[in-house]
Amino acid sequence: MAAAPVVKSLAEITPHYIGENRTVRLAVLSGPADGSSTTVVLEIWEPGGSQPDNSHEESTETFVVLQGTARAHSDEHVADLVAGNVIVLPATSVHHIVNSSPTERLYTITVMENDGGFADLILTGPEAFLDDADAAVLGAVLTGV
Known part of the structure; x- marks a missing residue:
């Protein structure tokens, strides 16, 4: 018998912080726990x-910008990003992303190929929250409004 698909509501998703950084919340939507x-x-x-600067030896990381503006640093390269942009960061690159807005949040969907423990790193961090502003952005993304 084939495995059943995994279906989750965003209401079931809990974001976390990684380490001491309290400027980025990460919520695992799917990963190794889902097969x-x-x-x-x-x-x-x-x-x-x-x-912070980070690198993944065997993982390509893709960011889809849903809302906001950002500056991505990857090794010696810099790219400015806006909603609708996709950036693919190669494995082994030393990279980080900065929300370039002083007033608006930045929202991305991030895809990490070859997880390499990324989901566990997130899920073992301190719990964070999704607020009404986040729900409004996610609702607009999900409904196409």
């Missing part, structure tokens, strides 16, 4: 928020 070697994450950056 996938690829992890899909909703990431929410506070205004001016950023990730």
